[in-house]
Structure formats: C-alpha cells, structure tokens
Amino acid sequence: MNETQSSSTDPRIYMAAERTFLAWIRTGIAFMGFGFVVARFGLFLREIAQSNNMTVAQHGNGFSLPVGVALIVAGIIVNLIAAIRHHRYIKALDRGQFRQAYGLIFIFLIAGFLAIIGLAVAVYLAVFI
Numbered sequence: 001m002n003e004t005q006s007s008s009t010d011p012r013i014y015m016a017a018e019r020t021f022l023a024w025i026r027t028g029i030a031f032m033g034f035g036f037v038v039a040r041f042g043l044f045l046r047e048i049a050q051s052n053n054m055t056v057a058q059h060g061n062g063f064s065l066p067v068g069v070a071l072i073v074a075g076i077i078v079n080l081i082a083a084i085r086h087h088r089y090i091k092a093l094d095r096g097q098f099r100q101a102y103g104l105i106f107i108f109l110i111a112g113f114l115a116i117i118g119l120a121v122a123v124y125l126a127v128f129i
Contacts, residue, residue, distance in 0.1 A: 017089050024082035027110075031075030038121075039068025063124050067117060074113060081106060 042064035085106070 013093060014090070017086065017093065021082055021086040024085075025079055028075040028077075028079035028082065031078055032072050033075075035068045035071025035073075035075060037068070038071060039065050041068070063128075067120065071117065074110075078110065 042062075
C-alpha cells in the first residue's frame with residue numbers, strides 16, 4: 001500500500017482519536033450507571049428486609065449512597081477530561097505535533113480510584129453483610 005499522506009493529515013489518525021474519545025465517554029457512562037446501581041443498593045436491601053419482616057441495621061444506609069455518588073461524580077469527571085484531552089489532541093495533530101505518551105497519569109488515577117472503591121466495597125460486604 002502506497003502512503004503519500006503525512007501522519008498529521010492521515011484521516012486514520014483522526015478516526016483513531018475519535019474512537020479513543022468515544023471509549024472514554026463509554027467508560028464515563030459506565031461509571032455513572034454503576035454509581036446509580038451502587039447508590040440504590042442500600043435501598044434495595046432495605047426493601048428486601050422489609051418484605052421478609054426483618055429489621056435493617058442503620059449502617060447499611062450510609063455506605064452505598066456516598067460510594068454511588070462518588071462513582072457518578074467520577075463518571076462526570078472522566079467525560080469532561082476526555083473531552084478536554086480529545087480537543088487538545090486534535091489541535092496538536094493539526095499543528096503536526098504527535099506525542100507518543102499522552103497522559104498516563106489520568107489512566108493510573110482512574111485505575112487507582114477503581115481499586116480503592118472495589119476494596120471498600122469488598123471490605124463492606126465481608127464485614128457488614
């Protein structure tokens with residue numbers, strides 16, 4: 001295949017950037033959806049307990065809502081940062097500047113946040129349920 005276009009004008013580069021942006025948007029939406037499910041998990045447990053005529057401990061009410069809201073806020077932040085990064089990346093491509101390593105810190109922060117939330121939920125489930 002004969003390539004005559006430079007890397008900054010090759011449409012495949014822009015399409016790859018668009019796919020990456022859309023993948024981050026899906027990640028943000030997944031965060032928000034999972035946050036909603038976690039936030040409503042305490043309500044679900046209370047409803048199950050009431051239908052079985054059981055008493056519900058008060059500690060079950062206070063954990064799922066803050067974790068769910070944190071995940072929803074994280075989803076919003078992921079979507080905003082993804083939009084900003086995509087805009088900057090496209091501008092850099094238009095100027096002919098291509099950076100090989102583009103923002104690994106953001107990815108590690110997201111992975112660390114998910115690890116902390118996962119650990120907190122695992123501890124909660126092991127201790128309180």
